[in-house]
Amino acid sequence: MASWIAELKEIVGSEDVITDPEQLLVYECDGLSIHKHLPSAVVFPESAEEVANVVKVLWRHRVPFLARGAGTGLSGGAVAVEGGVILELARMNRILEIDYENQLAVVEPGVINLMLTRAVADAGYFYAPDPSSQMACTLGGNVAENAGGPHCLKYGMTVHHILGLDVVLPDGEIVTLGGHGTDAIGYDLLGLFIGSEGTFGIATKITVRLTRRPQAVKTLLADFLSVEDASRAVSAIIAAGILPSALEMMDRATIEAVEASVYAAGLPTDAAAVLLIEVDGLAASVEYDAGRIFEICRANGARQILVARDEGERARLWAGRKGAFGALGRISPDLMVQDAVIPRSKLPEVLPEIYRIAARYGLRMANVFHAGDGNLHPNICFDGRNPDEVQRVKEACREIMELCVRVGGSLTGEHGVGLDKIAYMPLVFTEDDLEAMARVRAVFDPEGLCNPGKVLPVRRCRAF
Numbered sequence: 001m002a003s004w005i006a007e008l009k010e011i012v013g014s015e016d017v018i019t020d021p022e023q024l025l026v027y028e029c030d031g032l033s034i035h036k037h038l039p040s041a042v043v044f045p046e047s048a049e050e051v052a053n054v055v056k057v058l059w060r061h062r063v064p065f066l067a068r069g070a071g072t073g074l075s076g077g078a079v080a081v082e083g084g085v086i087l088e089l090a091r092m093n094r095i096l097e098i099d100y101e102n103q104l105a106v107v108e109p110g111v112i113n114l115m116l117t118r119a120v121a122d123a124g125y126f127y128a129p130d131p132s133s134q135m136a137c138t139l140g141g142n143v144a145e146n147a148g149g150p151h152c153l154k155y156g157m158t159v160h161h162i163l164g165l166d167v168v169l170p171d172g173e174i175v176t177l178g179g180h181g182t183d184a185i186g187y188d189l190l191g192l193f194i195g196s197e198g199t200f201g202i203a204t205k206i207t208v209r210l211t212r213r214p215q216a217v218k219t220l221l222a223d224f225l226s227v228e229d230a231s232r233a234v235s236a237i238i239a240a241g242i243l244p245s246a247l248e249m250m251d252r253a254t255i256e257a258v259e260a261s262v263y264a265a266g267l268p269t270d271a272a273a274v275l276l277i278e279v280d281g282l283a284a285s286v287e288y289d290a291g292r293i294f295e296i297c298r299a300n301g302a303r304q305i306l307v308a309r310d311e312g313e314r315a316r317l318w319a320g321r322k323g324a325f326g327a328l329g330r331i332s333p334d335l336m337v338q339d340a341v342i343p344r345s346k347l348p349e350v351l352p353e354i355y356r357i358a359a360r361y362g363l364r365m366a367n368v369f370h371a372g373d374g375n376l377h378p379n380i381c382f383d384g385r386n387p388d389e390v391q392r393v394k395e396a397c398r399e400i401m402e403l404c405v406r407v408g409g410s411l412t413g414e415h416g417v418g419l420d421k422i423a424y425m426p427l428v429f430t431e432d433d434l435e436a437m438a439r440v441r442a443v444f445d446p447e448g449l450c451n452p453g454k455v456l457p458v459r460r461c462r463a464f
C-alpha cells in the first residue's frame with residue numbers, strides 16, 4: 001500500500017478510502033460512458049478541512065486528484081486519468097444558511113441542485129439554473145461546469161447565480177473568492193473559477209443567489225411537421241422581442257423514446273419536432289406573450305399548440321423533457337450526448353445537416369436541446385462494445401463540431417470540454433490562445449495535479 005493511502009486513511013478514516021478495484025469500477029466514468037479510466041483511490045471527505053488535508057497529502061506526494069459531485073457530467077470531466085485520486089464530495093451536502101432578506105443561500109458543494117429549490121420553495125423562491133439532471137447533479141459540479149439548463153435562456157447560467165466560493169487550491173490552501181453579494185475589489189477570480197471544470201481547485205462552500213418565484217407561468221407545447229419549421233419558429237419568437245423563460249426542442253426520435261418510457265408526457269409521436277415553450281413574469285405580460293407565441297408558431301407551420309391547463313400538466317411536460325436523455329438510454333447500451341452551440345438563426349441550416357452526418361455514418365441520431373440558446377444536443381445511440389461503431393460515433397462527432405464552428409458556433413454550450421472535446425479545441429483556439437490558457441491554469445496549479453488531462457490539449461504543458 002502506498003504511504004499516501006495510509007495518510008489519507010488517517011484523515012478521513014480507513015472506511016472512507018476505497019482502493020478495491022471492484023469498488024473503483026463505479027468511478028471509472030461519468031455520464032459519458034465512452035471515456036473510462038480507473039482511479040487509484042476514491043476518498044470521501046466530509047468537511048472543507050478534510051478536503052484541504054487530503055489535497056495537501058496528494059500535493060506533497062505529487063499524486064493527481066480531482067473532485068467529483070454526482071458524476072452526471074457529460075464530457076468526461078470527473079474521470080481520473082493518470083491513476084488519479086477522486087475526492088467524492090456527495091457527503092458534503094448540507095445547506096448551511098438561507099438568508100431571504102439578502103436573497104442568498106450558503107451550501108456545501110455536494111448539495112443536489114433540486115434540493116436547494118425544494119428547501120426554499122415554500123418561501124416563494126427557487127434556484128434558477130436547472131440542468132435537466134437537477135434531480136441528481138450537485139451544485140459543486142454545476143459551478144465547475146458553469147451548468148445551464150432550460151430556464152437559463154432568461155435567467156442566465158450558473159455564473160450569474162454564484163456570489164462567493166470557498167476553494168481548496170491544488171496545494172491545499174483554502175481561499176475565499178467573491179463574497180456575500182457585494183462586488184469584490186480586484187480581478188474577478190470568482191468568474192474565472194466558475195466553469196474551470198475542476199482544474200483550478202475544489203469548491204467547498206458556495207454562496208448562491210436565490211430568485212423570487214414569478215407571479216405567473218404559462219407552458220405551451222407546439223408541434224411541427226418539419227424540424228426546419230420548428231427552428232424558424234424559435235428564431236421568430238426571439239426576433240419578436242419575446243424572452244421566454246424556456247424554449248426547448250425535441251425531435252421525433254426523442255419524442256418516440258420519451259413516449260415509450262416512464263416519462264411519457266402525451267407528446268404527439270407523429271410530429272417531426274415539438275417546441276416546449278414557457279413564459280413567466282407578471283400575469284398580464286405572460287398572457288400577452290403567450291398569445292404572441294401562439295401566433296408566431298402558427299405562422300411558422302405549427303400544427304397544434306397545447307397550453308398546459310394546470311400545474312400537473314405542466315409538470316408532466318417538463319418530466320418528459322427532463323427525462324428525455326434517460327428515455328434515450330433505453331434504445332441502445334450507450335448514448336453519446338453531444339453539446340455544441342450555434343447562432344440560433346442557423347438552426348434551420350444546421351439541424352438537417354446533423355441528420356445527414358448521422359445517416360452517412362449509419363448512426364441513430366436524436367436531438368433534444370435548448371433551442372432558444374442555440375445550444376444543441378445531438379445524441380447518438382450506439383453500442384460501445386462494437387469498436388467499429390465507436391469509431392463512427394467519434395468521426396460523426398468531429399464532423400458535427402466542425403459544422404457548428406463553421407457556422408460561427410462553439411464546442412460546448414454547457415457541458416464543458418472535459419476529456420471529450422480536447423481534440424476539437426484547435427478548431428476554435430489558436431496556439432497562442434491555448435498557451436495563454438495553460439499559463440492561467442499554471443497560476444492555480446503549477447504542478448498540474450488538479451484534474452489533469454482535461455480542457456487543454458496534452459502538448460500544452462508538461463502536466464496536461
Ligand SMILES: Cc1cc2nc3c(=O)[nH]c(=O)nc-3n(C[C@H](O)[C@H](O)[C@H](O)COP(=O)(O)OP(=O)(O)OC[C@H]3O[C@@H](n4cnc5c(N)ncnc54)[C@H](O)[C@@H]3O)c2cc1C
Pocket residue numbers: 030031066067068069070071072073074077078079089109130131132133136137138139140141142143144145146147148149150197198199201202203204325326414415451
Ligand atoms: C440526464 C442529464 C441531463 C443533463 N442536463 C444538463 C443541462 O441541462 N445543463 C447542463 O449544464 N448540464 C447538464 N447535464 C450535465 C451535468 O449534469 C452537469 O454538467 C452538472 O453540472 C454536473 O454536476 P455533477 O455534480 O454531476 O458533477 P460531476 O460530473 O461529478 O463533475 C463534473 C466536473 O466538475 C468537477 N467538480 C465537481 N465538484 C466540484 C467541486 N466541488 N469543485 C471543483 N470541481 C468540481 C469535476 O472534477 C468534473 O470536472 C446533464 C447530465 C445528464 C446525465
